[in-house]
Amino acid sequence: MIDYKSSAKDIIRFVGTKENINKVIHCSTRLRFTLNDFDKVDLDELKKVTGVMGAIIAAGQCQVIVGNNVVEMFDAVHEELGNLSGNPETSQKQKMKPGAVFLDFLIGVFQPLIPAIAGGGMLKSILLLFSAFGWMSTTSSTYNVLNLIGSAPLVFLPLLVGFTTAQKLNVNPVVAMSAVAALLLPDMTTALTKGATFFGMGITNITYASQVFPAILCVLLYSVLERILTKYSPKAIRIFFVPLVALTITVPITLLFLGPAGYVFGEEFTKVIFFFYSHFGFIATALLAGLLPLLVSLGMHKAFIPYAVAQVSTTAGEPLYLPASIGHNFAESGVCFAVALRTRDKNLRATAISAAISAFFGITEPALYGITLQNKRALGSVMAAGAIGGGLVGFFGVKAFVAVGPGIASMTMFASKADSNNLLWAFVGMAVTMIISFVVGLFTWKDRPEAIEVAEEKIKMHKIGAVRLASPVTGKVEPISQVSDSVFSSGVLGDGIAIIPKEGKLFAPIDGKIAMIYETKHALGMTTVDGIEILFHIGIDTVKMNGKGFKLHVKQGQNVKKGELLMEFDISQISNEGYDPTVMMIVTDNKQQEVEFPAIIA
Structure with missing residues:
Protein backbone atom coordinates (compact mmCIF):
# COMPACT_ATOMS: atom_id res chain seq x y z
CA MET A 1 0.00 0.00 0.00
CA ILE A 2 1.36 3.39 -0.99
CA ASP A 3 2.01 6.03 1.66
CA TYR A 4 1.01 8.96 -0.52
CA LYS A 5 2.07 11.60 1.99
CA SER A 6 5.58 10.19 2.22
CA SER A 7 5.83 9.75 -1.56
CA ALA A 8 4.55 13.30 -2.11
CA LYS A 9 7.31 14.70 0.08
CA ASP A 10 9.92 12.73 -1.87
CA ILE A 11 8.52 13.85 -5.22
CA ILE A 12 8.57 17.50 -4.18
CA ARG A 13 12.14 17.15 -2.93
CA PHE A 14 13.40 15.52 -6.12
CA VAL A 15 11.79 18.09 -8.46
CA GLY A 16 13.84 20.74 -6.68
CA THR A 17 11.69 21.50 -3.58
CA LYS A 18 8.59 23.70 -3.36
CA GLU A 19 10.54 26.86 -4.26
CA ASN A 20 11.28 25.39 -7.70
CA ILE A 21 7.64 24.64 -8.50
CA ASN A 22 5.43 27.16 -10.29
CA LYS A 23 2.49 24.92 -11.02
CA VAL A 24 1.43 21.30 -10.82
CA ILE A 25 -1.51 19.67 -12.59
CA HIS A 26 -2.35 16.10 -13.41
CA CYS A 27 -3.75 14.19 -16.35
CA SER A 28 -5.05 10.61 -16.30
CA THR A 29 -1.71 9.08 -15.29
CA ARG A 30 0.88 11.82 -14.70
CA LEU A 31 1.74 14.66 -12.40
CA ARG A 32 2.87 17.57 -14.56
CA PHE A 33 5.20 20.09 -12.93
CA THR A 34 5.98 23.51 -14.37
CA LEU A 35 9.34 24.44 -12.83
CA ASN A 36 11.70 27.38 -12.54
CA ASP A 37 14.86 25.36 -13.10
CA PHE A 38 14.79 21.90 -14.65
CA ASP A 39 18.45 21.37 -13.77
CA LYS A 40 17.38 20.86 -10.16
CA VAL A 41 15.33 17.77 -11.03
CA ASP A 42 16.75 14.38 -10.02
CA LEU A 43 15.03 11.99 -12.44
CA ASP A 44 16.86 8.91 -11.14
CA GLU A 45 15.66 9.49 -7.59
CA LEU A 46 12.15 10.37 -8.76
CA LYS A 47 11.86 6.98 -10.45
CA LYS A 48 12.68 5.27 -7.15
CA VAL A 49 9.88 6.93 -5.19
CA THR A 50 7.20 4.49 -4.04
CA GLY A 51 4.20 4.72 -6.38
CA VAL A 52 6.17 6.36 -9.22
CA MET A 53 6.44 4.34 -12.45
CA GLY A 54 8.70 6.73 -14.33
CA ALA A 55 9.74 10.34 -14.79
CA ILE A 56 10.70 12.42 -17.80
CA ILE A 57 11.24 16.04 -18.77
CA ALA A 58 9.23 16.70 -21.91
CA ALA A 59 7.02 19.37 -23.45
CA GLY A 60 8.31 21.96 -21.00
CA GLN A 61 7.23 19.96 -17.96
CA CYS A 62 8.63 17.48 -15.49
CA GLN A 63 6.21 14.60 -15.89
CA VAL A 64 5.99 12.06 -13.06
CA ILE A 65 4.19 8.92 -14.20
CA VAL A 66 2.03 7.48 -11.42
CA GLY A 67 -0.62 5.46 -13.25
CA ASN A 68 -4.08 4.75 -11.86
CA ASN A 69 -3.26 6.32 -8.46
CA VAL A 70 -2.57 9.75 -9.94
CA VAL A 71 -5.51 11.47 -8.23
CA GLU A 72 -4.49 10.25 -4.78
CA MET A 73 -0.86 11.20 -5.40
CA PHE A 74 -1.85 14.63 -6.76
CA ASP A 75 -4.01 15.30 -3.70
CA ALA A 76 -1.09 14.41 -1.43
CA VAL A 77 1.32 16.62 -3.39
CA HIS A 78 -1.18 19.47 -3.50
CA GLU A 79 -1.74 19.24 0.26
CA GLU A 80 2.00 19.19 0.90
CA LEU A 81 2.66 22.17 -1.37
CA GLY A 82 -0.11 24.39 -0.06
CA ASN A 83 -0.26 27.81 -1.74
CA LEU A 84 2.10 28.20 -4.70
CA SER A 85 1.06 31.76 -5.51
CA GLY A 86 4.13 33.12 -3.79
CA ASN A 87 6.50 31.37 -6.12
CA PRO A 88 7.69 33.91 -8.70
CA GLU A 89 8.08 32.76 -12.27
CA THR A 90 11.71 33.02 -13.19
CA SER A 91 13.51 32.37 -16.42
CA GLN A 92 12.04 28.90 -16.80
CA LYS A 93 10.60 29.62 -20.23
CA GLN A 94 13.91 31.03 -21.43
CA LYS A 95 15.57 27.70 -20.71
CA MET A 96 13.06 25.89 -22.89
CA LYS A 97 13.35 25.56 -26.63
CA PRO A 98 10.65 27.35 -28.64
CA GLY A 99 9.09 24.03 -29.64
CA ALA A 100 8.88 22.95 -26.00
CA VAL A 101 7.31 26.28 -25.02
CA PHE A 102 4.67 25.91 -27.74
CA LEU A 103 3.92 22.31 -26.76
CA ASP A 104 3.71 23.25 -23.08
CA PHE A 105 1.20 25.97 -24.00
CA LEU A 106 -0.93 23.57 -26.06
CA ILE A 107 -0.99 21.01 -23.26
CA GLY A 108 -1.95 23.67 -20.72
CA VAL A 109 -4.82 24.85 -22.92
CA PHE A 110 -6.20 21.56 -24.23
CA GLN A 111 -5.48 18.99 -21.51
CA PRO A 112 -8.15 20.37 -19.11
CA LEU A 113 -10.73 20.35 -21.92
CA ILE A 114 -10.64 16.60 -22.52
CA PRO A 115 -13.01 15.47 -19.71
CA ALA A 116 -15.81 17.82 -20.81
CA ILE A 117 -15.36 17.07 -24.52
CA ALA A 118 -15.08 13.33 -23.91
CA GLY A 119 -18.09 13.27 -21.59
CA GLY A 120 -20.33 15.15 -24.01
CA GLY A 121 -19.09 13.23 -27.02
CA MET A 122 -19.55 9.84 -25.34
CA LEU A 123 -23.12 10.79 -24.43
CA LYS A 124 -23.88 11.63 -28.05
CA SER A 125 -22.27 8.41 -29.31
CA ILE A 126 -24.21 6.28 -26.81
CA LEU A 127 -27.44 7.96 -27.88
CA LEU A 128 -26.57 7.20 -31.48
CA LEU A 129 -26.02 3.55 -30.57
CA PHE A 130 -29.33 3.44 -28.68
CA SER A 131 -31.16 4.82 -31.69
CA ALA A 132 -29.45 2.30 -34.01
CA PHE A 133 -30.68 -0.58 -31.83
CA GLY A 134 -34.14 0.93 -31.63
CA TRP A 135 -33.94 1.53 -27.90
CA MET A 136 -34.66 5.26 -28.23
CA SER A 137 -36.29 7.31 -30.95
CA THR A 138 -34.34 10.26 -32.36
CA THR A 139 -37.58 12.24 -32.43
CA SER A 140 -38.31 11.81 -28.73
CA SER A 141 -38.00 14.78 -26.40
CA THR A 142 -35.72 12.80 -24.06
CA TYR A 143 -33.32 12.01 -26.90
CA ASN A 144 -33.20 15.65 -27.99
CA VAL A 145 -32.55 16.94 -24.48
CA LEU A 146 -29.72 14.45 -23.89
CA ASN A 147 -28.30 15.14 -27.35
CA LEU A 148 -28.20 18.88 -26.63
CA ILE A 149 -26.43 18.21 -23.34
CA GLY A 150 -23.81 16.20 -25.21
CA SER A 151 -23.42 18.97 -27.80
CA ALA A 152 -22.87 21.76 -25.29
CA PRO A 153 -19.10 21.28 -24.70
CA LEU A 154 -18.39 21.42 -28.44
CA VAL A 155 -20.79 24.22 -29.34
CA PHE A 276 -0.50 12.97 -45.32
CA TYR A 277 -3.63 10.91 -44.76
CA SER A 278 -4.99 11.46 -48.27
CA HIS A 279 -1.63 10.69 -49.92
CA PHE A 280 -0.55 7.75 -47.77
CA GLY A 281 -3.91 6.48 -46.50
CA PHE A 282 -3.74 3.51 -44.17
CA ILE A 283 0.09 3.61 -44.29
CA ALA A 284 -0.02 6.93 -42.42
CA THR A 285 -2.34 5.41 -39.80
CA ALA A 286 -0.12 2.35 -39.47
CA LEU A 287 3.05 4.43 -39.16
CA LEU A 288 1.50 6.70 -36.53
CA ALA A 289 0.17 3.73 -34.53
CA GLY A 290 3.60 2.09 -34.58
CA LEU A 291 5.35 5.26 -33.43
CA LEU A 292 2.85 6.22 -30.73
CA PRO A 293 4.73 4.41 -27.90
CA LEU A 294 7.70 6.69 -28.56
CA LEU A 295 5.57 9.81 -29.09
CA VAL A 296 3.59 9.23 -25.88
CA SER A 297 6.77 8.65 -23.88
CA LEU A 298 8.03 12.07 -25.03
CA GLY A 299 4.66 13.78 -24.61
CA MET A 300 4.67 14.66 -28.31
CA HIS A 301 1.28 13.02 -28.94
CA LYS A 302 -0.31 16.06 -27.25
CA ALA A 303 0.40 18.06 -30.40
CA PHE A 304 -2.43 16.12 -32.08
CA ILE A 305 -5.03 17.22 -29.53
CA PRO A 306 -5.98 20.58 -31.16
CA TYR A 307 -6.45 18.81 -34.47
CA ALA A 308 -8.48 15.98 -32.93
CA VAL A 309 -10.67 18.36 -30.94
CA ALA A 310 -11.35 20.47 -34.03
CA GLN A 311 -12.23 17.42 -36.11
CA VAL A 312 -14.62 15.75 -33.68
CA SER A 313 -16.50 19.05 -33.42
CA THR A 314 -17.59 18.51 -37.03
CA THR A 315 -19.71 15.74 -38.48
CA ALA A 316 -16.81 14.56 -40.64
CA GLY A 317 -14.98 12.76 -37.81
CA GLU A 318 -11.26 12.31 -37.17
CA PRO A 319 -9.63 9.63 -39.36
CA LEU A 320 -5.99 9.50 -38.24
CA TYR A 321 -4.82 10.05 -34.66
CA LEU A 322 -7.67 8.47 -32.67
CA PRO A 323 -8.09 5.46 -35.01
CA ALA A 324 -4.30 4.94 -34.86
CA SER A 325 -4.66 4.93 -31.07
CA ILE A 326 -6.74 1.75 -31.38
CA GLY A 327 -3.59 0.03 -32.63
CA HIS A 328 -1.39 1.45 -29.89
CA ASN A 329 -3.71 1.11 -26.87
CA PHE A 330 -4.81 -2.46 -27.50
CA ALA A 331 -1.31 -3.53 -28.55
CA GLU A 332 -0.07 -2.37 -25.15
CA SER A 333 -2.83 -4.37 -23.48
CA GLY A 334 -2.23 -7.56 -25.49
CA VAL A 335 1.53 -7.56 -24.93
CA CYS A 336 1.12 -6.96 -21.20
CA PHE A 337 -1.28 -9.88 -20.92
CA ALA A 338 1.31 -12.01 -22.72
CA VAL A 339 4.07 -10.85 -20.36
CA ALA A 340 1.88 -11.68 -17.36
CA LEU A 341 1.43 -15.21 -18.72
CA ARG A 342 5.07 -15.79 -19.64
CA THR A 343 7.11 -14.16 -16.88
CA ARG A 344 8.28 -16.06 -13.83
CA ASP A 345 8.78 -12.85 -11.87
CA LYS A 346 5.72 -12.45 -9.63
CA ASN A 347 6.24 -8.70 -9.20
CA LEU A 348 6.49 -8.18 -12.95
CA ARG A 349 3.42 -10.37 -13.42
CA ALA A 350 1.37 -8.22 -11.05
CA THR A 351 2.54 -5.05 -12.81
CA ALA A 352 1.77 -6.52 -16.24
CA ILE A 353 -1.76 -7.59 -15.29
CA SER A 354 -2.59 -4.16 -13.87
CA ALA A 355 -1.06 -2.40 -16.88
CA ALA A 356 -2.88 -4.68 -19.33
CA ILE A 357 -6.25 -3.90 -17.78
CA SER A 358 -5.54 -0.15 -17.75
CA ALA A 359 -4.52 -0.18 -21.42
CA PHE A 360 -7.64 -2.22 -22.25
CA PHE A 361 -9.65 0.70 -20.88
CA GLY A 362 -7.60 3.27 -22.83
CA ILE A 363 -4.96 4.32 -20.26
CA THR A 364 -1.59 3.23 -21.63
CA GLU A 365 0.97 4.97 -19.39
CA PRO A 366 1.14 2.13 -16.77
CA ALA A 367 1.84 -0.34 -19.59
CA LEU A 368 4.21 2.00 -21.38
CA TYR A 369 6.36 2.92 -18.39
CA GLY A 370 5.88 -0.25 -16.35
CA ILE A 371 6.56 -2.78 -19.13
CA THR A 372 7.09 -1.55 -22.69
CA LEU A 373 9.86 1.03 -22.40
CA GLN A 374 11.81 -1.16 -19.99
CA ASN A 375 11.96 -4.14 -22.34
CA LYS A 376 13.02 -3.96 -25.99
CA ARG A 377 11.14 -7.12 -26.91
CA ALA A 378 7.90 -5.73 -25.47
CA LEU A 379 8.43 -2.39 -27.21
CA GLY A 380 9.06 -4.10 -30.53
CA SER A 381 5.95 -6.24 -30.10
CA VAL A 382 3.77 -3.22 -29.32
CA MET A 383 5.10 -1.22 -32.26
CA ALA A 384 4.67 -4.11 -34.71
CA ALA A 385 1.17 -5.10 -33.56
CA GLY A 386 0.13 -1.46 -33.27
CA ALA A 387 1.23 -0.74 -36.83
CA ILE A 388 -0.79 -3.71 -38.14
CA GLY A 389 -3.88 -2.74 -36.15
CA GLY A 390 -3.54 0.92 -37.11
CA GLY A 391 -3.10 0.00 -40.74
CA LEU A 392 -6.23 -2.15 -40.63
CA VAL A 393 -8.52 0.55 -39.24
CA GLY A 394 -6.92 3.05 -41.62
CA PHE A 395 -7.60 0.74 -44.57
CA PHE A 396 -11.30 0.58 -43.71
CA GLY A 397 -11.46 4.34 -43.12
CA VAL A 398 -12.48 4.21 -39.46
CA LYS A 399 -13.22 7.64 -37.99
CA ALA A 400 -13.59 8.85 -34.42
CA PHE A 401 -16.30 11.23 -33.25
CA VAL A 402 -15.21 11.76 -29.63
CA ALA A 403 -11.82 13.07 -28.43
CA VAL A 404 -10.99 10.39 -25.88
CA GLY A 405 -8.45 7.56 -25.76
CA PRO A 406 -9.89 4.39 -27.33
CA GLY A 407 -10.66 1.68 -24.77
CA ILE A 408 -13.23 -1.04 -24.39
CA ALA A 409 -15.55 1.29 -22.47
CA SER A 410 -15.23 4.14 -24.96
CA MET A 411 -15.54 2.29 -28.29
CA THR A 412 -18.88 3.97 -28.95
CA MET A 413 -16.71 6.95 -29.91
CA PHE A 414 -16.59 5.31 -33.34
CA ALA A 415 -20.39 5.06 -33.74
CA SER A 416 -21.45 6.92 -36.89
CA LYS A 417 -24.91 7.79 -38.12
CA ALA A 418 -23.63 8.01 -41.71
CA ASP A 419 -21.69 4.71 -41.68
CA SER A 420 -23.03 1.84 -39.58
CA ASN A 421 -19.90 -0.23 -40.36
CA ASN A 422 -17.54 2.34 -38.81
CA LEU A 423 -18.01 0.94 -35.29
CA LEU A 424 -17.82 -2.63 -36.56
CA TRP A 425 -14.42 -2.11 -38.21
CA ALA A 426 -13.18 -0.32 -35.10
CA PHE A 427 -14.00 -3.44 -33.07
CA VAL A 428 -12.37 -5.64 -35.71
CA GLY A 429 -9.22 -3.51 -35.48
CA MET A 430 -9.29 -3.79 -31.70
CA ALA A 431 -9.67 -7.60 -31.80
CA VAL A 432 -7.00 -8.12 -34.45
CA THR A 433 -4.55 -5.86 -32.59
CA MET A 434 -5.17 -7.67 -29.29
CA ILE A 435 -4.70 -11.11 -30.81
CA ILE A 436 -1.56 -10.24 -32.77
CA SER A 437 0.06 -8.38 -29.89
CA PHE A 438 -0.71 -11.20 -27.46
CA VAL A 439 0.66 -13.90 -29.76
CA VAL A 440 3.77 -11.89 -30.71
CA GLY A 441 4.31 -11.08 -27.04
CA LEU A 442 4.08 -14.76 -26.08
CA PHE A 443 6.69 -15.82 -28.62
CA THR A 444 9.12 -12.93 -28.20
CA TRP A 445 9.10 -12.36 -24.45
CA LYS A 446 12.05 -13.57 -22.42
CA ASP A 447 12.68 -12.87 -18.77
CA ARG A 448 15.94 -11.20 -17.98
CA PRO A 449 18.67 -13.72 -17.05
CA GLU A 450 18.69 -12.69 -13.41
CA ALA A 451 14.92 -13.23 -13.14
CA ILE A 452 15.22 -16.70 -14.68
CA GLU A 453 18.03 -17.57 -12.33
CA VAL A 454 15.93 -16.66 -9.30
CA ALA A 455 12.81 -18.42 -10.55
CA GLU A 456 14.63 -21.68 -11.25
CA GLU A 457 16.02 -21.99 -7.72
CA LYS A 458 13.85 -24.98 -6.94
CA ILE A 459 14.75 -26.89 -3.78
CA LYS A 460 18.05 -25.01 -3.88
CA MET A 461 19.75 -23.99 -0.61
CA HIS A 462 20.50 -20.28 -0.45
CA LYS A 463 23.85 -20.51 1.31
CA ILE A 464 26.10 -17.99 2.89
CA GLY A 465 27.42 -20.42 5.50
CA ALA A 466 27.15 -23.34 7.90
CA VAL A 467 24.90 -22.07 10.73
CA ARG A 468 21.56 -23.54 9.71
CA LEU A 469 18.30 -21.61 10.19
CA ALA A 470 14.90 -23.26 10.09
CA SER A 471 11.92 -21.53 8.53
CA PRO A 472 10.29 -19.32 11.19
CA VAL A 473 6.85 -19.61 9.57
CA THR A 474 4.92 -22.39 7.86
CA GLY A 475 4.50 -21.42 4.22
CA LYS A 476 6.13 -21.00 0.82
CA VAL A 477 9.74 -19.81 0.93
CA GLU A 478 10.79 -17.33 -1.75
CA PRO A 479 13.88 -15.21 -2.53
CA ILE A 480 13.99 -11.94 -0.63
CA SER A 481 14.42 -10.22 -4.00
CA GLN A 482 10.78 -11.04 -4.78
CA VAL A 483 9.45 -8.82 -1.98
CA SER A 484 7.62 -5.73 -3.25
CA ASP A 485 9.31 -3.45 -0.67
CA SER A 486 12.67 -2.32 -2.07
CA VAL A 487 14.10 -1.88 1.43
CA PHE A 488 14.05 -5.65 1.79
CA SER A 489 14.37 -6.80 -1.83
CA SER A 490 17.47 -4.67 -2.47
CA GLY A 491 19.38 -6.46 0.28
CA VAL A 492 20.28 -3.21 1.99
CA LEU A 493 19.32 -4.68 5.38
CA GLY A 494 21.10 -7.94 4.72
CA ASP A 495 20.55 -11.35 3.15
CA GLY A 496 17.45 -13.34 3.91
CA ILE A 497 14.29 -15.06 2.74
CA ALA A 498 10.59 -14.25 2.39
CA ILE A 499 7.79 -16.61 3.40
CA ILE A 500 4.19 -16.44 2.24
CA PRO A 501 2.56 -17.66 5.47
CA LYS A 502 -0.05 -20.39 5.68
CA GLU A 503 -0.32 -20.13 9.47
CA GLY A 504 -0.08 -16.99 11.60
CA LYS A 505 2.63 -18.21 13.95
CA LEU A 506 6.27 -17.12 14.16
CA PHE A 507 8.76 -19.60 15.65
CA ALA A 508 12.42 -19.26 16.60
CA PRO A 509 14.54 -20.66 13.75
CA ILE A 510 17.46 -21.31 16.10
CA ASP A 511 18.42 -20.98 19.76
CA GLY A 512 19.04 -17.40 20.85
CA LYS A 513 17.86 -14.34 22.74
CA ILE A 514 15.17 -11.77 21.92
CA ALA A 515 17.16 -8.59 21.40
CA MET A 516 14.44 -6.17 20.34
CA ILE A 517 10.67 -5.92 19.95
CA TYR A 518 9.09 -3.09 17.95
CA GLU A 519 6.44 -1.12 19.79
CA THR A 520 3.91 -1.96 17.07
CA LYS A 521 4.72 -5.70 17.47
CA HIS A 522 5.03 -6.26 13.73
CA ALA A 523 8.78 -6.91 13.95
CA LEU A 524 11.32 -8.26 16.39
CA GLY A 525 15.00 -9.10 16.47
CA MET A 526 16.97 -11.91 18.04
CA THR A 527 20.62 -12.80 18.52
CA THR A 528 21.80 -16.40 18.20
CA VAL A 529 24.21 -18.02 20.64
CA ASP A 530 26.89 -17.40 17.98
CA GLY A 531 26.12 -13.66 17.98
CA ILE A 532 24.33 -13.63 14.61
CA GLU A 533 21.65 -10.92 14.49
CA ILE A 534 18.32 -11.78 12.86
CA LEU A 535 15.38 -9.51 12.06
CA PHE A 536 11.83 -10.86 11.64
CA HIS A 537 9.41 -8.52 9.86
CA ILE A 538 5.78 -9.60 9.53
CA GLY A 539 4.07 -8.04 6.54
CA ILE A 540 4.79 -4.93 4.49
CA ASP A 541 3.73 -1.54 5.87
CA THR A 542 2.07 -3.34 8.81
CA VAL A 543 3.61 -0.78 11.14
CA LYS A 544 0.48 1.24 10.31
CA MET A 545 -1.69 -1.38 12.03
CA ASN A 546 -0.33 -0.15 15.38
CA GLY A 547 -0.14 -3.63 16.86
CA LYS A 548 -3.64 -4.79 15.89
CA GLY A 549 -3.66 -8.47 14.94
CA PHE A 550 -0.33 -9.26 16.65
CA LYS A 551 0.09 -11.23 19.91
CA LEU A 552 3.53 -11.57 21.49
CA HIS A 553 4.60 -14.68 23.42
CA VAL A 554 8.07 -13.45 24.38
CA LYS A 555 9.67 -10.44 26.05
CA GLN A 556 12.77 -8.46 25.22
CA GLY A 557 15.83 -10.12 26.74
CA GLN A 558 14.16 -13.54 26.92
CA ASN A 559 16.16 -16.65 25.92
CA VAL A 560 14.37 -18.89 23.43
CA LYS A 561 14.88 -22.35 21.99
CA LYS A 562 14.58 -23.40 18.35
CA GLY A 563 10.91 -24.01 17.50
CA GLU A 564 9.58 -21.90 20.39
CA LEU A 565 6.54 -19.76 19.58
CA LEU A 566 7.54 -16.08 19.44
CA MET A 567 4.42 -14.41 18.13
CA GLU A 568 0.97 -15.01 16.65
CA PHE A 569 -0.42 -12.80 13.88
CA ASP A 570 -3.79 -12.67 12.12
CA ILE A 571 -3.15 -13.21 8.39
CA SER A 572 -6.77 -12.42 7.48
CA GLN A 573 -6.79 -9.13 9.38
CA ILE A 574 -3.52 -8.05 7.75
CA SER A 575 -4.88 -8.85 4.29
CA ASN A 576 -8.31 -7.31 4.96
CA GLU A 577 -6.68 -4.03 5.93
CA GLY A 578 -4.87 -3.97 2.58
CA TYR A 579 -1.38 -5.11 3.62
CA ASP A 580 0.87 -7.86 2.30
CA PRO A 581 1.32 -10.54 5.04
CA THR A 582 4.65 -11.84 3.68
CA VAL A 583 7.12 -12.58 6.49
CA MET A 584 10.79 -11.62 6.05
CA MET A 585 13.70 -13.19 7.94
CA ILE A 586 16.84 -11.09 7.46
CA VAL A 587 20.35 -11.73 8.78
CA THR A 588 21.41 -8.17 9.54
CA ASP A 589 24.83 -9.19 10.89
CA ASN A 590 26.33 -12.65 10.43
CA LYS A 591 29.50 -11.83 12.43
CA GLN A 592 31.44 -13.12 9.40
CA GLN A 593 30.09 -16.61 10.07
CA GLU A 594 28.50 -18.85 7.50
CA VAL A 595 24.71 -19.07 7.56
CA GLU A 596 22.40 -21.43 5.69
CA PHE A 597 18.80 -20.47 4.97
CA PRO A 598 15.82 -22.81 4.32
CA ALA A 599 15.24 -24.04 0.78
CA ILE A 600 13.73 -21.64 -1.73
CA ILE A 601 10.96 -23.15 -3.84
CA ALA A 602 9.78 -21.13 -6.84
Missing part, protein backbone atom coordinates in the same frame (compact mmCIF):
# COMPACT_ATOMS: atom_id res chain seq x y z
CA PHE A 156 -19.36 26.40 -26.57
CA LEU A 157 -15.84 25.10 -27.01
CA PRO A 158 -14.47 28.64 -27.60
CA LEU A 159 -15.64 29.61 -24.10
CA LEU A 160 -13.93 26.60 -22.56
CA VAL A 161 -10.77 27.33 -24.56
CA GLY A 162 -10.93 30.95 -23.42
CA PHE A 163 -11.05 29.82 -19.79
CA THR A 164 -8.15 27.35 -20.02
CA THR A 165 -6.05 29.79 -22.06
CA ALA A 166 -6.61 32.49 -19.46
CA GLN A 167 -5.60 30.05 -16.71
CA LYS A 168 -2.46 29.14 -18.59
CA LEU A 169 -1.57 32.80 -19.09
CA ASN A 170 -2.50 33.72 -15.49
CA VAL A 171 -5.01 36.43 -16.42
CA ASN A 172 -8.60 37.01 -15.31
CA PRO A 173 -10.51 34.02 -16.77
CA VAL A 174 -13.97 35.58 -16.39
CA VAL A 175 -13.12 38.69 -18.39
CA ALA A 176 -11.25 36.58 -20.97
CA MET A 177 -14.33 34.38 -21.38
CA SER A 178 -16.46 37.51 -21.79
CA ALA A 179 -14.30 38.58 -24.72
CA VAL A 180 -14.73 35.18 -26.36
CA ALA A 181 -18.45 35.15 -25.55
CA ALA A 182 -18.90 38.27 -27.66
CA LEU A 183 -17.92 36.19 -30.70
CA LEU A 184 -20.70 33.68 -29.95
CA LEU A 185 -23.59 36.06 -29.30
CA PRO A 186 -26.59 35.13 -31.48
CA ASP A 187 -27.01 38.79 -32.45
CA MET A 188 -23.31 38.95 -33.37
CA THR A 189 -23.72 35.87 -35.58
CA THR A 190 -26.71 37.52 -37.27
CA ALA A 191 -24.80 40.77 -37.76
CA LEU A 192 -21.82 38.96 -39.32
CA THR A 193 -24.17 37.13 -41.68
CA LYS A 194 -25.62 40.43 -42.84
CA GLY A 195 -22.16 41.94 -43.47
CA ALA A 196 -21.28 43.89 -40.33
CA THR A 197 -18.59 46.60 -40.38
CA PHE A 198 -16.53 48.37 -37.72
CA PHE A 199 -15.48 51.97 -38.46
CA GLY A 200 -16.03 51.21 -42.12
CA MET A 201 -13.93 48.04 -42.11
CA GLY A 202 -15.69 44.88 -43.20
CA ILE A 203 -15.82 41.98 -40.74
CA THR A 204 -15.38 38.45 -42.12
CA ASN A 205 -18.43 36.23 -41.68
CA ILE A 206 -17.19 33.32 -39.56
CA THR A 207 -19.20 30.96 -37.38
CA TYR A 208 -17.13 30.86 -34.21
CA ALA A 209 -19.02 28.06 -32.48
CA SER A 210 -16.73 25.00 -32.04
CA GLN A 211 -13.65 26.99 -33.16
CA VAL A 212 -10.55 26.89 -30.95
CA PHE A 213 -7.77 28.98 -32.50
CA PRO A 214 -9.72 32.28 -32.75
CA ALA A 215 -10.48 31.98 -29.03
CA ILE A 216 -6.81 31.35 -28.22
CA LEU A 217 -5.66 34.40 -30.21
CA CYS A 218 -8.38 36.50 -28.61
CA VAL A 219 -7.24 35.62 -25.09
CA LEU A 220 -3.57 36.08 -26.01
CA LEU A 221 -4.32 39.67 -27.02
CA TYR A 222 -6.43 40.19 -23.92
CA SER A 223 -3.61 38.91 -21.67
CA VAL A 224 -1.17 41.45 -23.13
CA LEU A 225 -3.64 44.30 -22.69
CA GLU A 226 -4.58 43.25 -19.14
CA ARG A 227 -0.94 43.30 -18.02
CA ILE A 228 -0.23 46.69 -19.63
CA LEU A 229 -3.43 48.30 -18.37
CA THR A 230 -3.02 46.87 -14.87
CA LYS A 231 0.49 48.25 -14.66
CA TYR A 232 -0.39 51.81 -15.70
CA SER A 233 -4.00 52.35 -14.61
CA PRO A 234 -4.79 54.03 -11.24
CA LYS A 235 -5.60 51.48 -8.54
CA ALA A 236 -8.81 53.26 -7.59
CA ILE A 237 -10.45 52.58 -11.00
CA ARG A 238 -8.56 49.42 -11.99
CA ILE A 239 -11.44 47.06 -11.16
CA PHE A 240 -13.61 48.38 -14.02
CA PHE A 241 -11.13 50.35 -16.16
CA VAL A 242 -8.96 47.36 -17.12
CA PRO A 243 -11.85 45.14 -18.29
CA LEU A 244 -13.55 48.11 -19.99
CA VAL A 245 -10.58 49.06 -22.14
CA ALA A 246 -9.36 45.52 -22.68
CA LEU A 247 -12.74 44.27 -23.93
CA THR A 248 -13.31 47.34 -26.09
CA ILE A 249 -10.00 46.76 -27.87
CA THR A 250 -9.78 42.95 -27.84
CA VAL A 251 -13.14 42.02 -29.35
CA PRO A 252 -13.06 44.34 -32.42
CA ILE A 253 -9.44 43.39 -33.23
CA THR A 254 -10.38 39.72 -32.91
CA LEU A 255 -13.38 40.15 -35.21
CA LEU A 256 -11.36 42.09 -37.78
CA PHE A 257 -8.03 40.28 -37.76
CA LEU A 258 -7.32 37.59 -35.15
CA GLY A 259 -10.54 35.62 -35.64
CA PRO A 260 -10.08 35.19 -39.40
CA ALA A 261 -6.37 34.45 -38.87
CA GLY A 262 -7.14 31.78 -36.26
CA TYR A 263 -9.82 30.28 -38.48
CA VAL A 264 -7.42 30.07 -41.43
CA PHE A 265 -4.67 28.62 -39.25
CA GLY A 266 -7.00 25.91 -38.00
CA GLU A 267 -8.11 25.09 -41.51
CA GLU A 268 -4.55 24.91 -42.83
CA PHE A 269 -3.35 22.88 -39.84
CA THR A 270 -6.04 20.33 -40.55
CA LYS A 271 -5.22 20.34 -44.26
CA VAL A 272 -1.58 19.47 -43.53
CA ILE A 273 -2.58 16.39 -41.56
CA PHE A 274 -5.17 15.42 -44.14
CA PHE A 275 -2.51 15.82 -46.83
